[in-house]
Amino acid sequence: MSNLSRASSRATTSRVSAGEHRRAHGHAEPAVGELGELTEEAKHDAPPFSLRPPGAKSEAPRAPHNARWSIHDRTHLQCSLVYRARNLQDRFRLFERFEWEVYFFVPDSFRLDSQTYRQDDIYADLKSYVRLAPREEPLRDLLGEPLARLRTSLRADGAEALDGLRLVSCLLRDALANAERHIVVELESSQREFARRRKGKGESSGVMPKPGTHWTLPRSLEMQVRRAMEVGPRVLEELIGTIAHELGERADVDDTTLTAADWVKAEISLMFEAFFGRVARKLKRAGAPRELVEALTGAALAAVRSREDCGLELELSGSLRPERVEHFEFQRHVLKRFTSSVLWLQTRIREPGRWIRHALYAIAASAAMAFAVGAALWNGVAPTESMTPWLFAAVIAYAVKDRLKAILQEAFSNVVARHFPDRRWDITDKTGKRIAIVDEHSGFVPFHDVQPEVLAARRRTRVHSIEEVARPETVLCHKKSFVLDNERLAELGPDFDGLAEIFRLDLHRWLAHTDDPKQTVVVADRETQSIRSYKAPRVYNIAVVYRLRYADETSAWHRLRVVVSRKGLQRVDSID
Structure with missing residues (x-):
């Protein structure tokens, strides 16, 4: 951990303005017209790079946006949930209620039932982490109120300055993730359309265009990418320049705050480097124009240069030993944990009955x-x-x-x-004030007792009902009733409009009775008039049907397929 702090004295922090900081790094001042763009109000459905005043209302939970599934590691399935209040300023709505429901349709061959997989085992394998959810800010909007609040916090005492530094990093992380999702969604959509047109012409039906294939980048996607390249460096310069300027103007800054400032500046740089780098690689694989990929690469390299004065060894270049890459990842993870700690909440779980x-x-x-x-x-x-x-x-x-x-x-x-629920959570902030209450239920449900809407979602890929005889399934249900205290949440400040939960399901017990990962298949090949054998991967499909909704609204059920083998999780496919 000693490598994450500067060896030089903190008393020599340069006292420069944000504009001087940009000029020192070779960046030109934005034109008056460009600064004027920051005050223009964008349309309601604008991409996440244009200015939009932070509204009091949030969109209703939608599965693709507020419930995202991924593979955390070989045996852990992860789901990220966001519980956003619809209107924190509504004095007549003191609480916001959510319902989370998920059904796992598990193959009978896993041998899971109420006797072999008791409730204590379920909750031992199901771990949840709850934190504050920053308000979704378009990338350019970070130069508005969030930047002003950062300046105010940096002029305050050490604790408030630390919170302000960490919070702006969290806001940036969410804004970049949102921007990247918009780009990736449109990229994948355009690729599917491209593949559909090629298939209609009798060409190859592959989804991904091969390198060198003539593929015109959609105008809307190109505009999003170019807008990101225009706004991103400006946000990077303003944030790092503001931190350097505000702390440089003070003579009473303690060493802890200065160290935290270096860490936050380094992480801001790392986030932009990763954002531009990932987008560049995705566009390159998709066959995007070379000029666009090179521009994104240049933006990523500029982000690396912006952390040169942070005193941290956070650059990978050329051929490196594995230990150096490991150390880089360790440092990057420490920085992320440090900044995200401002969002952490305390959870006390009890048995209500x-x-x-x-x-x-x-x-x-x-x-x-x-x-x-x-x-x-x-x-x-x-x-x-x-x-x-x-x-x-x-x-x-x-x-x-x-x-x-x-x-x-x-x-x-x-x-x-x-x-009574199986478990009840009391979610509190660092002062002990309760922000939310969660009632949790889990258990096995007979197949014939499952809701018809859930079964309909499960059967979307069924060709014939006889498949249920050939592939019998056990149904495991997990439910949460989430009550959010809007008044307490609003007291925490304007940067938060909900809570975020990450839960991870450990599948190692589920895979104990699976077959070997590969089976030998013997077939008669009519083309070669011979007997041949193949190593076929043995996989199992776990159907997951879920929804997240407000308690006073209805919502559609969503479906995904989790593919597993004896070695662990293979992939997650959306069926919607």
Whole structure:
């Protein structure tokens, strides 16, 4: 960790303005017309690079936007959820309620059921992390109110300055991720359209254009990329220049704040480098114009140069040893964890029906004991000449009492399970104020008891109903009722409009009974008139049907396919 701090003295921080910082790095001042563009209001459906005042309302949860699935590692399936309040300024809406529901249709060959995979196992494999969700800001909008709030925080004490530095980094991360998603979605859409046209002409039907294939970049996509190249460097320069200028103007800045400033400037540079680099590689693979790819590459290289004075070894160039790459990734991860820590929340999980369950168990034990005592009194005192009848009655009474207690406990447990959630979360901020309450349910559901809408989504890819006989499935259900306190959330500041959750499902228990990853398949080849064999990968499909909605609204169910093998997760396919 020592490599993440500067060895030189902090007292020599340069006191330069944001404009001087740009000129020092070879960047020209933006023209008056360019600065004027920052005050123009964009259309409601504009891409994420134009100015749009931060509104009080958020869009309703939609699966492609607010529930994103991915593979975290070999055995962990990850889903990112965002619970956004519709209107934090509505005084008549004190709470926002969400419903999250997901059904896993698991092959019976996995041998998962309520006996082999108990509720404790489910929650041991299902881990959730909850944090604040920054308001979605278009990239250019970061030069408005977020930049002004950054200046204000840098002029305050150390704690507020640290929070301001980390928060602007988080806002930038989300803005860049949103911009990249817009570009990738339009790129993939245009590629599919290109492939469809080629297929209609009788050419190859491959989705990805091959290198060298004549493919005209759609005008809207090209405009998005060029707008990103125009706005991105300006945002990079303004953020880094503002941090250097505001801290350089102060003589009372402590070493911790200066170190944090270097870390944040380095991470801002890393994020822009990765953003431009990833977009450049995607466009290059898609056959985009060389000039556009080279311009993106130049923007990424400029981002690297912008962190030269941060005192951190965060540049990979030329041939490197694996240890150097590992160290780079370690440093990058530390920076991300440091800045994202400003969003972290505390979660306390409890069992809401615990004491009621214990009270009912006590009633069951009392009823069973009352029966045993009554049986003993009915039999009377054992005669002196023979103990056999008395002992026989006592044994029978104890056995019935024991079973009666177990039956009553099971019945009472089912009553508690029907009326109380499995777990209840209290989500609080760093001061201990509760922001949200979450009720969580999990368990197996008989296939015939699954909602018709869920089954309809599951059967979208069914060719014939007989497939359900050939491939029987076990259904595991997971639900959350999420209640967000709008008033408490609004007190945290204008940069937040909801909470974000990342949950990861560990599938290592699910894969314990799968076959070997490859099977030998023997076939008769009519073309060669011979017997041939192939190594065929053995994979399993887990169907996932899910939705995230406001409690007072309805929403469509969405479907995806998770492909796994004995080695772990292979891919996630959307069926929508």
